[in-house]
Amino acid sequence: MRLKYAVALTAEQRTQLQQLLAHGTAPTRTLTHARVLLKADEAQDGPAWTNAAIAVALEISELTVTRVRKRFVAAGLAGALHRKVQARRKVRKLDGAQEAHLIALACSQAPEGRSRWSLRLLAGKLVALGQVEEVSHETVRQVLKRGRSSPG
Secondary structure (H helix, E strand, O other): OOOOOOEOOOHHHHHHHHHHHHHOOOOHHHHHHHHHHHHHEOOOOOOOOOHHHHHHHHOOOHHHHHHHHHHHHHHHHHHHHOOOOOOOOOOOOOOHHHHHHHHHHHHOOOOOOOOOOOHHHHHHHHHHOOOOOOOOHHHHHHHHHHOOOOOO
């Protein structure tokens, strides 16, 4: 039976995967994907297991086996073993020092005429102090929520 994503490892790739497994210091996901590729190898010396047999032997889903095969065909050995870099990850608005300054500000005395800090006041004060060029009240809320602080 011919599979849609046929894995044919070279001798060098097979050796590299076996060494990776022998050391055992890589993340579990990487080691599992290495095992999948070794079992799926359809080269002359390879075992050429089916997706179902690999899934049962390694206690993973058949979909995982299919994805590993597909990534090997599309991106090569490194692409099949390692996670993709997340392209849509957003850059943090505030760094650690700015977050610490925000938390200290939120814990300080409220401005004149106010009983406590509002999120918009905190955002405005950060800008006024020159900590950031601009920041929204929602960012301030998220930082304070994550830091288990509350304004006031």
